[in-house]
Amino acid sequence: MIEIIETGPLNTVQDLGRPGYRSIGVTASGAMDPLAMEIGNILLGNPQGAAVLEVQTFPFRLCFVKGGAFALTGADCRAKLDGLALPPWWAVEAKAGQVLELFPPLRDARAYVSLAGGVDVAEVMGSRSTSLRGSFGGFSGRTLAAGDGIATGPVEPAHLPKGGFGVVPPAVALRDAFPVDEDGALLIRALPAGEHDLFGSDTDRFWRQPWKISARSDRTGYRLSGDPIHPVEVLEMRSHGVVPGVIQVPPAGEPIVQMSDANTAGGYPKIAGVIEADLWRMGQARIGSTLRFVPATHAEARAIEKALAAYVEDIRITARLVSKALAAMA
Amino acid sequence: MSVLQQPPFPSPVSIVPDTEGLAKISFIGTRAFLLEAPGDFDLPNQRRIWALTRALETHSDVAEIVPGMTNLLVMLKATPDDPDAVVRQLHEEWRRAKGIDLAGRQIEVPVTYGGEHATDLPALCNLSGLSDREVVRIHHEGIYRVFALGSAPGFGYLHGLDPRIHMPRKTVPSLKMARGCVTIGGMQTGVAVLTGPNGWNSIGFAELQMFDPEAATPALMAPGDTVRFRPERIEL
Numbered sequence: 001m002i003e004i005i006e007t008g009p010l011n012t013v014q015d016l017g018r019p020g021y022r023s024i025g026v027t028a029s030g031a032m033d034p035l036a037m038e039i040g041n042i043l044l045g046n047p048q049g050a051a052v053l054e055v056q057t058f059p060f061r062l063c064f065v066k067g068g069a070f071a072l073t074g075a076d077c078r079a080k081l082d083g084l085a086l087p088p089w090w091a092v093e094a095k096a097g098q099v100l101e102l103f104p105p106l107r108d109a110r111a112y113v114s115l116a117g118g119v120d121v122a123e124v125m126g127s128r129s130t131s132l133r134g135s136f137g138g139f140s141g142r143t144l145a146a147g148d149g150i151a152t153g154p155v156e157p158a159h160l161p162k163g164g165f166g167v168v169p170p171a172v173a174l175r176d177a178f179p180v181d182e183d184g185a186l187l188i189r190a191l192p193a194g195e196h197d198l199f200g201s202d203t204d205r206f207w208r209q210p211w212k213i214s215a216r217s218d219r220t221g222y223r224l225s226g227d228p229i230h231p232v233e234v235l236e237m238r239s240h241g242v243v244p245g246v247i248q249v250p251p252a253g254e255p256i257v258q259m260s261d262a263n264t265a266g267g268y269p270k271i272a273g274v275i276e277a278d279l280w281r282m283g284q285a286r287i288g289s290t291l292r293f294v295p296a297t298h299a300e301a302r303a304i305e306k307a308l309a310a311y312v313e314d315i316r317i318t319a320r321l322v323s324k325a326l327a328a329m330a
Numbered sequence: 331m332s333v334l335q336q337p338p339f340p341s342p343v344s345i346v347p348d349t350e351g352l353a354k355i356s357f358i359g360t361r362a363f364l365l366e367a368p369g370d371f372d373l374p375n376q377r378r379i380w381a382l383t384r385a386l387e388t389h390s391d392v393a394e395i396v397p398g399m400t401n402l403l404v405m406l407k408a409t410p411d412d413p414d415a416v417v418r419q420l421h422e423e424w425r426r427a428k429g430i431d432l433a434g435r436q437i438e439v440p441v442t443y444g445g446e447h448a449t450d451l452p453a454l455c456n457l458s459g460l461s462d463r464e465v466v467r468i469h470h471e472g473i474y475r476v477f478a479l480g481s482a483p484g485f486g487y488l489h490g491l492d493p494r495i496h497m498p499r500k501t502v503p504s505l506k507m508a509r510g511c512v513t514i515g516g517m518q519t520g521v522a523v524l525t526g527p528n529g530w531n532s533i534g535f536a537e538l539q540m541f542d543p544e545a546a547t548p549a550l551m552a553p554g555d556t557v558r559f560r561p562e563r564i565e566l
Contacts, residue, residue: 019393019394020394021548022394022396022403022405022480023394023395023396023397023478023479023480024479024480024483024484024548024549025479025480025481025482025483025484025485025523025541025549026483026543026548027483124543124544125543125548131483131543133482133483133524133526134482134483134524134541134543136543136544137543190359191357191359191360192357193356193357193358193359193364194354194356194358194364194366236498236499236516236517237516238366238371238398238399238400238401238516238517238518239398239399239478239480239481239487239515239518240364240366240396240398240399240401240403241362241364241396241397241398241401241402241403241480242358242403243358243359243361243362243403243405245358245359246358246359246362251501252501252502263480263481263482264396264480264481264482265396265398265478265480265481265487266481267499267515267516270356270358273357273358273359273360273362274359275359275360275409276359276360276361276409277360298360298409298410298411298413299411301360301409302360302409302411305409
């Protein structure tokens with residue numbers, strides 16, 4: 001059990017999302033950086049899909065009403081436990097009454113607080129994720145507020161080293177698989193989508209120019225600003241299913257990348273679609289930062305997915321070994 | 331998805347699939363494939379989309395299928411090694427898909443046409459050259475079929491809009507269109523289920539609960555349903 005002491009707006013309970021209901025118009029939701037979420041859960045020995053707190057506005061403070069292990073992953077928000085600095089990507093045991101504080105990160109956008117046993121809110125349509133658009137799921141279908149008391153699921157006694165332990169963040173461990181441009185722009189790989197060729201000579205500008213993530217960006221989608229691109233003819237499309245990562249171009253010519261709370265259907269022309277393995281990096285991209293799209297293939301996407309899977313598996317094995325060894329000593 | 335059965339309302343005696351027309355298949359990222367039916371925006375084409383949905387549901391590598399308006403999005407569980415093979419397979423399934431009909435319910439939607447929520451009725455009159463009364467009459471005399479759900483929880487895309495009152499989506503969406511607005515988007519019509527940004531054109535208002543996440547069947551409408559709009563009030 002924890003209690004939220006202070007929170008900015010738009011922080012929510014998320015898990016791996018609510019797939020399977022797009023055909024009735026229900027957004028999948030889920031963590032913007034599912035990789036960070038998954039690793040937080042691995043460090044605690046939680047089930048892979050246990051619900052966590054997604055913190056994207058700061059400062060954020062919570063109190064451990066009962067003691068319990070927790071993990072911090074995602075953006076490094078210079079966390080403190082009772083005033084003592086904690087490393088990022090770290091799991092540790094908290095005692096009853098201790099206060100955890102998260103501050104605005106210097107880079108990356110979202111931090112994840114995983115709790116041993118997982119956030120225990122009711123499942124709605126198979127998921128604990130908050131659907132902000134639908135006002136259901138998560139904590140009463142809304143964002144977190146000061147005073148909220150959040151229960152955690154039943155837990156096995158934690159076996160963490162004294163002082164805790166952590167992992168090398170994926171952006172560091174997988175630097176080769178996830179490069180950054182010389183000018184600091186995030187490189188996001190994408191495949192041309194349905195109406196790509198309809199943009200004629202503007203496609204060149206789409207792939208070449210750095211796009212800035214506008215302030216009108218959120219969990220639903222990132223609006224990009226830059227030199228607008230336009231199709232050679234206006235097309236009134238029949239509505240069709242869309243997924244996170246789709247890059248749509250509304251008439252004004254500035255692309256929108258659909259994110260975790262993506263609409264389930266749309267009708268704007270689609271110029272490209274971000275590869276699955278780069279979506280977590282999009283989820284960590286900050287408002288005001290720039291990105292550049294790089295054309296990719298399925299084969300490249302597969303290679304990056306394999307690198308990611310190996311990284312996660314390595315952490316899973318190590319965490320299990322550490323826990324086993326400590327349990328044997330206890 | 332509703333139960334399969336014989337066509338519940340007037341339809342051609344036999345539906346001949348268009349074996350000549352090749353569907354357009356494109357990628358959205360690595361795992362999602364969009365199949366768009368060639369040809370008209372009509373019920374026979376949508377029946378083949380429903381049939382294709384049925385056929386693909388049995389494939390073990392398919393995670394989710396989202397039928398759209400004479401199109402269908404297939405999401406795979408994993409990024410395929412050979413995307414061309416997936417495309418070939420989808421073409422093959424499309425060629426094989428014979429139209430089916432879905433058992434539909436009849437849904438009546440009471441509407442207040444005009445009034446404060448009909449923000450785009452004047453623009454539709456200008457575009458169509460019709461009077462507001464004619465626009466309203468044409469809209470409520472129509473018999474509509476739910477082709478697909480999407481965009482927002484329980485939102486039904488309705489087919490059957492009279493071409494005289496087709497109207498393109500807006501270039502700049504309304505920022506806060508109210509839940510319940512009766513809208514036209516291109517050749518489609520529907521009832522807004524959430525208050526928020528909306529690029530469709532509002533001509534009236536309906537008070538109807540379209541979605542309940544706690545219900546066994548959360549969405550009121552399902553593909554195949556027949557919808558009629560009953561003018562409860564006309565405020566012009």
